Amino acid sequence: xxxxxxxxxxxxxxxxxxxxxxxxxxxxxxxxxxxxxxxxxxxxxxxxxxxxxxxxxxxxxxxxxxxxxxxxxxxxxxxxxxxxxxxxxxxxxxxxxxxxxxxxxxxxxxxxxxxxxxxxxxxxxxxxxxxxxxxxxxxxxxxxxxxxxxxxxxxxxxxxxxxxxxxxxxxxxxxxxxxxx
Numbered sequence: 001x002x003x004x005x006x007x008x009x010x011x012x013x014x015x016x017x018x019x020x021x022x023x024x025x026x027x028x029x030x031x032x033x034x035x036x037x038x039x040x041x042x043x044x045x046x047x048x049x050x051x052x053x054x055x056x057x058x059x060x061x062x063x064x065x066x067x068x069x070x071x072x073x074x075x076x077x078x079x080x081x082x083x084x085x086x087x088x089x090x091x092x093x094x095x096x097x098x099x100x101x102x103x104x105x106x107x108x109x110x111x112x113x114x115x116x117x118x119x120x121x122x123x124x125x126x127x128x129x130x131x132x133x134x135x136x137x138x139x140x141x142x143x144x145x146x147x148x149x150x151x152x153x154x155x156x157x158x159x160x161x162x163x164x165x166x167x168x169x170x171x172x173x174x175x176x177x178x179x180x181x
Contacts, residue, residue: 002033003079003117003181005159008071010085010096012042017123017165021154021174022084025121028178037074042095046071046102055105070100075103080117080181082149083139087124091134100142116145117181120154120172125160132157152180 007026011018026036044067054063061072075081084095092100106113120139124131132155143150154177155169165171 003179004033004074004077005029005036005080005082006071006074006078006085007036007038007082008096008099008100009038009040010083010093011157012040013086013162014040015162016086017156017159017162017170018083018084018086018121020165021121021156021170024171025082025084025154025174025177026051028175029181032178034114034178034181037078041099041100042093044070044095046095046098048098049101049104056109056111061105061109067106068099071099071154072102072105076106076111076113078116080151081087082119082121082177082181084121085123085135087131087135092138100138102144103142103146112170116148117151118143118148119151119177119181120153120155121177123156123159123165123170125158127158129155129157152177 009022029036047066060069062068074181085093087160122135124130154173156168
């Protein structure tokens with residue numbers, strides 16, 4: 001069954017390791033017949049949530065008209081949302097964190113977004129897999145809050161420089177993630 005998948009990336013490095021895994025996932029998902037819409041948050045203008053709680057009152061997800069208003073309709077229509085990112089200082093990069101924070105707009109406006117599938121693709125410089133907890137745990141907790149089902153995670157430690165991902169099975173794991181959606 002073909003699904004609508006939204007992929008939201010959090011790296012500004014187009015030739016980087018998380019992008020390589022993202023590309024592998026997208027290629028595999030499209031080969032399975034899924035429709036994939038990609039948003040590269042680091043190349044977009046998404047400001048932080050201002051907690052004004054006027055979400056969707058202007059007809060758009062965010063009253064402060066930024067690029068989240070391009071992402072929100074795709075998320076509403078999606079069957080699955082995949083977040084991809086590197087770890088920045090033991091946490092989620094600011095570029096994608098603003099998008100994740102603005103998911104709050106759906107809750108404020110009473111939009112039913114429950115029941116979607118969700119997945120995470122992430123990597124980090126250090127060899128210690130627990131470094132990825134700063135990304136993994138917030139995504140898992142956020143998914144639970146909005147009643148999304150985590151269908152898979154690809155967590156790859158020990159990659160920093162462009163191309164390091166090729167020394168791992170990260171791209172293969174990311175492509176295999178498409179089988180879980």
